[in-house]
Amino acid sequence: xxxxxxxxxxxxxxxxxxxxxxxxxxxxxxxxxxxxxxxxxxxxxxxxxxxxxxxxxxxxxxxxxxxxxxxxxxxxxxxxxxxxxxxxxxxxxxxxxxxxxxxxxxxxxxxxxxxxxxxxxxxxxxxxxxxxxxxxxxxxxxxxxxxxxxxxxxxxxxxxxxxxxxxxxxxxxxxxxxxxxxxxxxxxxxxxxxxxxxxxxxxxxxxxxxxxxxxxxxxxxxxxxxxxxxxxxxxxxxxxxxxxxxxxxxxxxxxxxxxxxxxxxx
Amino acid sequence: xxxxxxxxxxxxxxxxxxxxxxxxxxxxxxxxxxxxxxxxxxxxxxxxxxxxxxxxxxxxxxxxxxxxxxxxxxxxxxxxxxxxxxxxxxxxxxxxxxxxxxxxxxxxxxxxxxxxxxxxxxxxxxxxxxxxxxxxxxxxxxxxxxxxxxxxxxxxxxxxxxxxxxxxxxxxxxxxxxxxxxxxxxxxxxxxxxxxxxxxxxxxxxxxxxxxxxxxxxxxxxxxxxxxxxxxxxxxxxxxxxxxxxxxxxxxxxxxxxxxxxxxxxxxxxxxxxxxxxxxxxxxxxxxxxxxxxxxxxxxxxxxxxxxxxxxxxxxxxxxxxxxxxxxxxxxxxxxxxxxxxxxxxxxxxxxxxxxxxxxxxxx
Numbered sequence: 001x002x003x004x005x006x007x008x009x010x011x012x013x014x015x016x017x018x019x020x021x022x023x024x025x026x027x028x029x030x031x032x033x034x035x036x037x038x039x040x041x042x043x044x045x046x047x048x049x050x051x052x053x054x055x056x057x058x059x060x061x062x063x064x065x066x067x068x069x070x071x072x073x074x075x076x077x078x079x080x081x082x083x084x085x086x087x088x089x090x091x092x093x094x095x096x097x098x099x100x101x102x103x104x105x106x107x108x109x110x111x112x113x114x115x116x117x118x119x120x121x122x123x124x125x126x127x128x129x130x131x132x133x134x135x136x137x138x139x140x141x142x143x144x145x146x147x148x149x150x151x152x153x154x155x156x157x158x159x160x161x162x163x164x165x166x167x168x169x170x171x172x173x174x175x176x177x178x179x180x181x182x183x184x185x186x187x188x189x190x191x192x193x194x195x196x197x198x199x200x201x202x203x204x205x206x207x208x209x210x211x212x213x214x215x216x217x218x219x220x221x222x223x224x225x226x227x228x229x230x231x232x233x234x235x236x237x238x239x240x241x242x243x244x245x246x247x248x249x250x251x252x253x254x255x256x257x258x259x260x261x262x263x264x265x266x
Numbered sequence: 267x268x269x270x271x272x273x274x275x276x277x278x279x280x281x282x283x284x285x286x287x288x289x290x291x292x293x294x295x296x297x298x299x300x301x302x303x304x305x306x307x308x309x310x311x312x313x314x315x316x317x318x319x320x321x322x323x324x325x326x327x328x329x330x331x332x333x334x335x336x337x338x339x340x341x342x343x344x345x346x347x348x349x350x351x352x353x354x355x356x357x358x359x360x361x362x363x364x365x366x367x368x369x370x371x372x373x374x375x376x377x378x379x380x381x382x383x384x385x386x387x388x389x390x391x392x393x394x395x396x397x398x399x400x401x402x403x404x405x406x407x408x409x410x411x412x413x414x415x416x417x418x419x420x421x422x423x424x425x426x427x428x429x430x431x432x433x434x435x436x437x438x439x440x441x442x443x444x445x446x447x448x449x450x451x452x453x454x455x456x457x458x459x460x461x462x463x464x465x466x467x468x469x470x471x472x473x474x475x476x477x478x479x480x481x482x483x484x485x486x487x488x489x490x491x492x493x494x495x496x497x498x499x500x501x502x503x504x505x506x507x508x509x510x511x512x513x514x515x516x517x518x519x520x521x522x523x524x525x526x527x528x529x530x531x532x533x534x535x536x537x538x539x540x541x542x543x544x545x546x547x548x549x550x551x552x553x554x555x556x557x558x559x560x561x562x563x564x565x566x567x568x569x570x571x572x573x574x575x576x577x578x579x580x581x582x583x584x585x586x587x588x589x590x591x592x593x594x595x596x597x598x599x600x601x602x603x604x605x606x607x608x609x610x611x612x613x614x615x616x617x618x619x620x621x622x623x624x625x626x627x628x629x630x
Binding site: 157159160162163164165166167168169170173177178181182 | 313316317318337338339340341343344345347349351353354355364365367368369412413416422
């Protein structure tokens with residue numbers, strides 16, 4: 001069988017990726033686990049129960065992270081779709097400079113800019129609010145989204161849109177029935193990036209949120225200081241789940257055979 | 267009243283004039299080919315008519331209604347492009363039904379119409395396939411069906427068959443023409459292929475450098491081109507200058523030709539290569555009024571359907587004769603070229619009036 005080595009390779013790669021999670025998984029269900037024990041001698045579900053108990057604030061952090069990541073992703077799409085289209089399909093002077101400018105928030109460390117941003121947000125009364133946190137999350141997500149979508153639009157044959165117009169589609173009909181389905185793979189990839197960046201963001205949330213916006217990375221950070229290995233492990237595993245769910249969902253969307261339009265050099 | 271009227275149409279791209287002061291009319295049910303070399307502005311003209319581009323100047327009227335400010339989706343014109351551009355995320359059936367869906371027709375009715383239309387382009391049973399499963403010819407049939415199903419007032423075809431191989435192209439030409447005959451749809455075809463334009467169109471509008479050069483029936487464009495560029499584009503190969511004295515046209519070599527046309531003074535002359543005949547024996551020359559020039563065969567090309575023989579008549583005069591493929595002539599052989607008196611055409615040398623049928627500048 002020719003496919004066997006390939007399957008072996010894929011299985012190996014998955015094993016390599018999942019192996020580091022194994023100790024986490026064991027930690028999360030261990031009462032106590034000390035060197036030189038190979039496996040813990042007592043098992044417990046207390047850490048997992050704690051995650052779902054209202055008193056731990058972990059559930060709250062989870063929901064807040066989810067809400068912030070989803071809103072950040074949506075807003076990045078609202079900005080990234082028209083901006084990516086302009087960058088991908090139009091030719092205008094200063095295009096390269098604009099692309100470089102877009103990369104600035106990624107190139108320049110947020111450490112350098114955070115104090116200034118914090119100052120502005122305090123004056124606007126947005127420091128320590130969910131809205132303020134969403135705004136700073138947009139700093140890294142909008143460039144990623146725009147750059148991903150610009151290369152998707154650069155690979156899109158705009159003839160499809162003209163064709164659809166000539167067949168009687170209004171601009172909005174064409175957007176919904178032709179353009180968005182054709183660029184769906186790029187939208188999924190861009191959204192995945194934006195969601196994960198926001199979901200995992202610690203520093204920006206920590207400074208701008210000022211401890212009042214309590215996302216999952218904040219929870220994890222607090223717990224790490226507390227030293228409860230079992231609970232940290234359980235929360236860490238929980239924090240990986242949305243990314244995995246999104247990835248599975250995305251890979252299914254990308255595998256559909258009509259996913260043309262291409263991802264280009266994403 | 268003219269069905270489609272294009273007046274003074276002008277379009278520039280960053281200082282480059284793509285279409286310059288173009289005037290054109292079409293009758294309802296007519297098939298007109300916009301012919302010209304690539305980059306001559308014919309596709310731009312088509313996109314201006316379709317409303318995908320906005321003219322810098324000029325106006326377009328369909329059934330007397332000004333179209334300039336009508337968006338493309340409300341012009342009732344359907345476009346078929348060379349690339350086919352079937353929507354890859356839709357099935358063949360959904361592609362054909364697309365225009366009906368945009369018009370708000372319900373699913374049952376539009377599926378029924380799409381299937382009926384696929385039947386007419388000989389693709390029955392293809393409605394559930396994906397565009398990626400189709401051959402080039404099948405894809406163009408679907409594109410054609412998708413455009414025809416909405417019953418457009420004007421069908422615009424931009425090099426629809428250029429991507430297909432030669433045999434398939436002829437088959438598709440027949441299919442398009444038979445569909446046109448059934449639906450009586452008014453059709454504007456853009457092509458760079460004079461043979462295709464000739465086969466498909468009732469009139470050809472020849473375009474060079476953004477300007478119309480001659481608008482005429484294919485046969486007239488072949489026989490009575492307005493200038494040398496037009497003649498060359500239509501496959502003309504024989505050109506020479508004569509000094510005309512009424513019906514007697516004198517060649518620089520001293521020989522003279524008798525033409526059915528009368529003219530006075532210097533004249534640029536063209537001869538269709540297929541109108542000439544070649545004789546190897548002076549005794550067999552036809553006994554009709556005409557002209558015979560003796561020369562030497564210097565080239566012999568076999569095209570499969572024709573033999574193209576070049577004959578050197580005088581130091582500065584060679585004539586190409588397109589004859590029967592069975593008439594083989596050895597190089598260096600002495601031959602007689604027979605030129606019928608009505609085959610000689612004097613080029614007026616200036617663009618013919620674009621909208622009206624051009625009258626020959628040289629009258630007999």
